[in-house]
Amino acid sequence: MKRAVEIIIWVAVPFVLLFTSSCKDNSNPVSKIEDIVFPAKNISYDRTIQPLFNIACANSACHSADAKASNLDLSSYYGTRFGKPGVVRPGDTLNSRLIWSIEARQGSVPMPPSQTLTLNQIRGLKIWIMEGATDSIH
Numbered sequence: 001m002k003r004a005v006e007i008i009i010w011v012a013v014p015f016v017l018l019f020t021s022s023c024k025d026n027s028n029p030v031s032k033i034e035d036i037v038f039p040a041k042n043i044s045y046d047r048t049i050q051p052l053f054n055i056a057c058a059n060s061a062c063h064s065a066d067a068k069a070s071n072l073d074l075s076s077y078y079g080t081r082f083g084k085p086g087v088v089r090p091g092d093t094l095n096s097r098l099i100w101s102i103e104a105r106q107g108s109v110p111m112p113p114s115q116t117l118t119l120n121q122i123r124g125l126k127i128w129i130m131e132g133a134t135d136s137i138h
Helices: 002-021 045-056 077-082 097-102 119-130
Strands: none
Touching: 045 077, 045 119, 097 119
16 A cells, blocks of 8 residues: 555656646736737737736826726727727728827827837737737737
């Protein structure tokens, strides 16, 4: 019996350690804008767009559901896509006001005003729009 327990420990422990050490800890969300890096394609709203918006845009004073002054809610997919017409036009970066704002086109104030998005982030937002601006995870 003792030998059977030793065998189980020798076999089971390495598997437990292997599987528990390979788990990613998602309890610590990204906290700095420069830590958000977009892939070259298949942009995920949940993995890249919303975390970027959470840091740069959707705070209580700017584009949250509670910020009535801006009239634009970037704290959720629904608010981003359907809250204010024309902010995101799937497949059309030239007429998406989100892109106008982050590139300060059409005389708009550059957004976000307190931080600068990286070229990768701006390109990623454009790719997401060109890919259809979906909520799905690719």
